[in-house]
Amino acid sequence: MARLRLVRGNTACAYGALSAGCRFYAGYPITPSSEVAEEMARLLPRVGGVFVQMEDEMASLAACIGASLGGLRSMTATSGPGFTLMQEHLGYAALAEIPCVVVDVMRLGPSTGFPTAPAQGDVLQARWGSHGDYPMVVLAPAGVQEVFELTAAAFEVADRFRTPVVVLYDEVVGHMMEPATLPELSELVASGKWRRPSPPVQGTYLPYAYREGTPPPLVSFGEGPRYHVTGLIHDESGFPTQDPDEVGEMLRRLNGKLPEIPAGQLHPELVATGDAEVVVVAYGITARAARAAVRQARELGVRAGLFRPRVLWPSPATALRELSGRVGMFVVAEMNFGQWAREVERLVGRWAEVATVNQVDGTPLSPQAILERVLEVTGPVPSAAAGRKIP
Amino acid sequence: MNRSVVRLAGSGGQGVVLGSVLLAEAALRQGKWAACFHAFGPEARGGAARGDVVIADGPLDYPVSQEVDVLLALTQEAAQRHAASVRPGGVVIADTSRVREVPPGPYRAWRLPVYRSVREVLGTEAPGNVACLGVLAAVTGLVTAEALGQAVRDRFRRDGVAQNLKALEVGLRLGRELLAREEAAG
Numbered sequence: 413m414a415r416l417r418l419v420r421g422n423t424a425c426a427y428g429a430l431s432a433g434c435r436f437y438a439g440y441p442i443t444p445s446s447e448v449a450e451e452m453a454r455l456l457p458r459v460g461g462v463f464v465q466m467e468d469e470m471a472s473l474a475a476c477i478g479a480s481l482g483g484l485r486s487m488t489a490t491s492g493p494g495f496t497l498m499q500e501h502l503g504y505a506a507l508a509e510i511p512c513v514v515v516d517v518m519r520l521g522p523s524t525g526f527p528t529a530p531a532q533g534d535v536l537q538a539r540w541g542s543h544g545d546y547p548m549v550v551l552a553p554a555g556v557q558e559v560f561e562l563t564a565a566a567f568e569v570a571d572r573f574r575t576p577v578v579v580l581y582d583e584v585v586g587h588m589m590e591p592a593t594l595p596e597l598s599e600l601v602a603s604g605k606w607r608r609p610s611p612p613v614q615g616t617y618l619p620y621a622y623r624e625g626t627p628p629p630l631v632s633f634g635e636g637p638r639y640h641v642t643g644l645i646h647d648e649s650g651f652p653t654q655d656p657d658e659v660g661e662m663l664r665r666l667n668g669k670l671p672e673i674p675a676g677q678l679h680p681e682l683v684a685t686g687d688a689e690v691v692v693v694a695y696g697i698t699a700r701a702a703r704a705a706v707r708q709a710r711e712l713g714v715r716a717g718l719f720r721p722r723v724l725w726p727s728p729a730t731a732l733r734e735l736s737g738r739v740g741m742f743v744v745a746e747m748n749f750g751q752w753a754r755e756v757e758r759l760v761g762r763w764a765e766v767a768t769v770n771q772v773d774g775t776p777l778s779p780q781a782i783l784e785r786v787l788e789v790t791g792p793v794p795s796a797a798a799g800r801k802i803p
Numbered sequence: 804m805n806r807s808v809v810r811l812a813g814s815g816g817q818g819v820v821l822g823s824v825l826l827a828e829a830a831l832r833q834g835k836w837a838a839c840f841h842a843f844g845p846e847a848r849g850g851a852a853r854g855d856v857v858i859a860d861g862p863l864d865y866p867v868s869q870e871v872d873v874l875l876a877l878t879q880e881a882a883q884r885h886a887a888s889v890r891p892g893g894v895v896i897a898d899t900s901r902v903r904e905v906p907p908g909p910y911r912a913w914r915l916p917v918y919r920s921v922r923e924v925l926g927t928e929a930p931g932n933v934a935c936l937g938v939l940a941a942v943t944g945l946v947t948a949e950a951l952g953q954a955v956r957d958r959f960r961r962d963g964v965a966q967n968l969k970a971l972e973v974g975l976r977l978g979r980e981l982l983a984r985e986e987a988a989g
Contacts, residue, residue, distance in 0.1 A: 416831070417828075417831070418824065418827050418828050418831055418837065418839065528842075584840075584867065587840070587841065588838055588839065588840055588866070588867075589824065589827065589838060589839035589840075590836075590837070590838040590839075590866065591831060591836060591837070591838075591862075697865075697867070700864055700865040700866075700867075701864075701865045701867075703864040703865065704864040704865040707864065776867055778865075778867075778869070779864075779865055
């Protein structure tokens with residue numbers, strides 16, 4: 413029986429992975445993600461899985477890709493410096509269309525930066541960190557329970573679309589402990605070894621022959637016909653091609669395979685947006701501060717709302733554009749100098765004002781800082797609330 | 804929404820992180836909502852360490868807090884460093900043998916011989932962190948002695964349970980004696 417208990421975000425991540433059937437972890441510990449590795453090292457052997465501490469982050473993701481081709485749901489976790497090293501293999505997994513999950517617990521960068529301090533500076537790297545055009549899914553949980561849920565969802569999305577999925581959250585979400593409902597370890601142990609089922613193959617297996625916009629399910633190595641996997645641009649069989657028609661078609665399909673909302677539970681959360689004149693856009697721990705700020709703004713008579721994406725990439729364009737038909741002002745709150753704000757500006761900038769509130773000093777944005785910015789952009793406080801002290 | 808923040812501050816090895824987790828788990832057992840935040844240096848022992856516990860009636864939008872209602876200071880350095888974070892009217896509890904002086908401020912501050920008393924009863928100071936939670940429960944009423952006892956029983960194994968429950972009793976006694984003295988003094 414799942415029960416409510418006090419859980420650290422990084423622990424919830426490990427439990428989410430195991431409950432989704434992840435049975436392989438290869439990683440290199442780094443603050444503030446190390447507890448994910450610690451938990452996986454402790455738990456994976458109990459469920460018949462494999463934990464490997466690798467020599468670096470490049471090797472870590474390479475091992476996960478190999479394990480995935482072998483039929484295991486696989487994951488690695490890291491932070492900024494390690495995430496940078498993983499970009500090469502993220503691009504490889506995207507092009508070769510091999511499912512895997514990469515957790516990035518964001519600390520303040522660039523470079524070694526401020527290892528124990530929270531930040532949200534990897535938002536664009538998560539989308540565009542590798543070279544070339546490729547699809548990418550980036551999920552952004554805002555609390556411990558959601559770290560569990562979205563990590564589990566990441567594996568479903570990765571397999572469904574045969575793509576790497578990044579679970580991206582900040583140091584505060586990774587290290588804080590709050591009540592969450594997780595399965596008992598005994599339930600996970602009972603579920604035992606888990607392998608991705610290989611589809612039956614009649615005739616030739618064409619691992620890159622799309623059907624209805626997505627690649628076919630992956631045959632695990634050793635369980636069916638042999639096939640070729642490469643980082644070169646390839647045709648439907650997986651062998652390299654330089655034919656411009658095939659190259660163009662392959663990349664067009666690859667980059668078009670992801671829907672905006674890759675799974676049902678990944679819709680953005682909207683709070684009090686029905687009558688809102690200003691909507692705060694935020695994700696991760698910043699969204700929690702934004703929710704408090706929106707509540708305080710309402711108490712002051714300002715019609716504020718919250719838009720919280722659970723998926724940062726692909727960006728929830730339809731939901732944001734729909735909102736911009738009714739809302740004239742967006743305030744994007746981030747622990748960076750405006751990374752996702754660029755996307756909001758791109759999506760709604762023609763119809764609405766987009767303001768930002770940013771904090772990049774190693775401390776999380778407070779509800780007060782967001783509230784002050786909301787009051788700044790909405791102009792004078794309505795008379796009913798005039799004279800009231802900002803809480 | 805009622806919201807209280809307790810900070811346990813000391814040095815690595817004193818058990819402030821474990822103490823904060825026990826406190827939060829006790830609050831959960833009482834049907835309250837709780838969150839924990841920890842900060843410590845790279846040292847395994849001896850660096851500054853702290854654990855913040857936020858206790859509320861229900862889930863909080865944003866549990867991160869700047870201001871502290873109750874500070875449990877287990878080293879002089881911790882008292883110096885964190886007293887300024889205590890809100891006016893808040894509470895500072897410090898260990899007599901480890902904190903010579905609590906910086907003056909707009910809060911109520913007491914020094915209690917927690918570690919010495921634990922050593923007298925148990926022959927070791929190791930469960931001093933749990934005794935501090937006993938003092939906290941008695942003085943503030945934020946969590947009950949029963950809930951703390953349950954948290955201890957769920958967390959430790961056999962010998963550890965007995966020892967830590969005794970330490971908890973020591974803390975509760977010190978806290979109750981303090982309240983009685985305060986009451987007598989009017």
